[in-house]
Amino acid sequence: MNLLHLIQAKFRTALTGLVPDPEPYVAMIKAAQDAKHGDYQANCAMALAKALGKKPREIAEDLVNRLQLCDLLEKPEIAGPGFINLRLQSSWLAKTVQSIANDDRLGVEKAQAVKTYVIDYSSPNVAKPLHVGHLRSTIIGDALTRLLRFLGHTVVTDNHLGDWGTQFGILLYGYKNLRNADAYKKDPVRELTRIYLEVRRLIGVEDEDEAVNPIAEACRAETAKLHKGDPENVAIWQDFMPPCLEEIHAIYRKLGVPPFDHEHGESFYNPLLPGVVDSLLEKKVAEPGDGGAIIIRFSENNVALVRKRDGAFTYTTSDLATIQYRLKHFKPQAMLYVVDFRQSQHFANLFEAARRWGVSNVELTHISFGSVLGPDKRPIKTREGGAVELGSLIDEAIQQGRQVVDANSPELPDAERAEVAEAIGIGAVKYADLCQNRTSDYIFSFDKMMAMEGNTGTYMQYAYVRNRGIFRKAAIDPLTLRKNPPAVALDTPYERALALQLLKLEESLLSAVADYQPSAVTAYLWDLAKTYSGFFQNCPVIKAESDAVKQSRLLLCDLTARVLQQCLELLGIKTVERM
RNA sequence: GCCCCCGUAGCUCAGGGGAUAGAGCAUCGGUUUCCUAAACCGAGGGUCGCAGGUUCGAAUCCUGCCGGGGGUACCA
The missing domain is CATH 3.30.1360.70 (Arginyl tRNA synthetase N-terminal domain)
Known part of the structure; x- marks a missing residue:
């Protein structure tokens, strides 16, 4: 509709x-x-x-x-x-709302031209715990996946893990020289993180004019050895991977992000890279650069490396191999990359290189997004200056959600309050992120996102809960209502506005997908929740003036609840019945 | 140096050719025998960074400038 x-x-x-x-x-x-x-x-x-x-x-x-x-x-x-x-015409609105009352899709038609999308999002470095920088990619990517699938498209999700780059050279060097064996045995990920940071500290800031840093050089050598298949390095790498991956998956579960269809990290494409470079050279896309490196030149001073002088490949090479692989195996009409704005130039270059290489008939889009900032308007850091780990951020969000429930509904059973705390806490974080225009930076603030007023996840949850309360109080089963939908009367401006807003669902979803902006859905939700609040305030349901009006309003309420729930679900946000 | 993004109310941000520029927060005022007042209604608050240009019409498109952020061959 x-x-x-x-x-x-x-x-x-x-x-x-x-x-x-x-x-x-x-x-x-x-x-x-x-x-x-x-x-x-x-x-x-x-x-x-x-x-x-x-x-x-x-x-x-x-x-x-x-x-x-x-x-x-x-x-x-x-x-x-x-x-x-x-x-x-109000009569047309009334008739149409009634007609979708029992529709699973809430009146939203599936796309006529179904496309296959490959979406690349989250894509963390396996060597480090997920941090707040991965939050946006993960939840924007998840929301876009849900939206596209709901509209009937085929979506292949792929977590392009950073499991092969220079950071592994750093880890290998650190593992061999700085590892505390006991600590590694006890908590490998924690120890690897420590090692990683320690090596970074030892390398310090590399300055082009200074002599080559011996540790940095050693790390690069370890990377190159790994890439060439050195048995020792490959064995250590294989030892790293499972605990690191499990750590990452645990965060996704906590966050409510479903498993990816594929997790083809950079290592997956390693065997293809020499062939990619050969092909690039053969097709004159790439050319020799300084010191035996191989480059792609885009302009006088815009160049991408595809093979370093030590023989190691770069993420441009790996990304080109990835494009080739995805084209062959998934035959998509579009490949989307949910990656932060600092990589704009890389993607502009990558897509240009792919075109020159012969890739055509596929949309290649970088879905760029801004930074998560701290209160000082600088990229968010812990008090100690480190990256904010996603795991602890989620824990904190759940705790904040718990405070909200405990303050408002202490009478609820403990188990239910725990569930509500999670839905509210994580929902607030996701909503706060998704309601921004994704290209903007935003300031992360628990106080603001947990606020019970304004365009927040909590407000949406509240609109939903108040709605459900009506059915609970009146002891009416929404399913029965839907099966035999009553006539709808739109006699007040509040009812009419609500009906109109309900019928705009498809428009908002299409607009969200058209420019890959989940904020179109939150904008819609905000309008809907506001309109519903006006209705709730002015149109009594249980105590309506007649049974016909009551039935009509129940139908409007039920449809509103379902649209709220559906939209929140498309954003990856769970709803609860009471809060 | 070159390239990209941003500059809108006190604060956080929508709007990216159309009507007197919108929302939330904050401030001030009002609403509760009534389904969760965590709500609702109302008020004040703006040279849309600056200057040109295109257009019947510009916050929106183009050019220049100022201010902020980011990127800029061996991290990804």
């Missing part, structure tokens, strides 16, 4: 014959910015004035006369210079 598309179709018909190509003008129909201008507005009359050599208002009148309103629209109004203000 897509109101915008229905209205646009009417204008498409009306415009046909007036102009050679109606599409640009059809695109000028959008939801009204101000409710007093109606539900939707068409802004095409002004633009048509020049093309048709007539006054905008005359064109608007002509268009309105050509429109087949049917029972969808009321008679449009022409305002200002030539705006056409459109208002849906």
Whole structure:
């Protein structure tokens, strides 16, 4: 059910014959910015004035006369210079809401052109615990996956683990020279983290002008040995991997992120890399660079390495191999990379290199996002200056959620409060992240995201819980209501606004997917929750003036609850019945 | 140096050709015999960084400048 598309179709018909190509003008129909201008507005009359050599208002009148309103629209109004203000018939809204009351998909149609997407997200370094920097990639990627799948697309999720790069050279060097065997046995990941940081500290900041740092050089040598298949290094690497992976998977479970379809890390592509470089050279995509390195040149001073002078390959090489592999095995129409904005240039170069290499007929998109900042507006750090570990951040969020439940519903059983704490805490973190335009940085603040007012996850949960309370109190089973949906009456502005908002679900999901912006869903949720609160405040349900009104309002409530729940689920956020 | 992103209310941010520029927080005022007031309603608050340009129409597109962030061949 897509109101915008229905209205646009009417204008498409009306415009046909007036102009050679109606599409640009059809695109000028959008939801009204101000409710007093109606539900939707068409802004095409002004633009048509020049093309048709007539006054905008005359064109608007002509268009309105050509429109087949049917029972969808009321008679449009022409305002200002030539705006056409459109208002849906309330009877049509009522009928349509009733018709989707028992629809599993809440009136959302599946995409007609089904595509296959490969989404690359989270992609942590296996050598280090997940930190707050992985939060955005993971939850944005998860939300996009859920959205695309809900709309009927095929999505292949792939966690492109950093399990093979220079950081493993650092670890190998540290493992051989600095390892505390007991500590490693007890908690390998913790000890590896310590080793990693220790080696980084020993290397310090590398300066181009200074003599080559011997430790950095030794680490690079370890990386190169690993890449060449040195048995000792490969064995140590194989020893590292399982505990590190388990640590990462435990975080995903805690966060409620489902397992990936694939976890083909960089190591997976290692055997392909020499062939990739050969092919790049053969096709003149790559050329020799300084000191025996092999490079791809994009401009005078924009160059990507594909083979270092010591023979090791880089992430550009590995990413090109990955593109080739995914094309062959998944045959996608699109490959999406949910990676932070600092890698924009890498992806611009990577995609350009892939095109030159012959990759075509596939969308390659870098879904860039901003940084998570601390209160000082600098990338968030612990008090000690280290990275904030994701595991402890999630624990803290759950604890914060617990405080909310304990303060408000101490009467709930302990087990239920624990469950609610998790849903609220983790939900608040995810919501706070997803409700930002992803390209912006944002300041991480538990106080703000846990706030019970404003556009927060907690507010959404609350809207849902208050709604469910009605059914509990009235002892009404929503399933029974849905099976035999009552007639819907939209006699107050609150009910009408709610019905309209419910029918805009598909529009919001399509817009979220069109620009890969989960914040389109939170914006929709915010509008819906606000509209619902107005309804809740002004339209008593259990004590409605008649049974017919009560039944109608119950249906609106039930549909609202389901839309709230569905949207939150698409964002990876769980709902609870009480809080 | 070169390239990319950002600059909108006191604060945090929406809006990316259309009507008097919106929301949340904060501030001030109002609403509860009623389904969770963790709510709702209202008020004040803006040279949309600056200057040009394109357009019937610019916060939005183009150019320049100022300010902030990021990247810039052997990390990923």
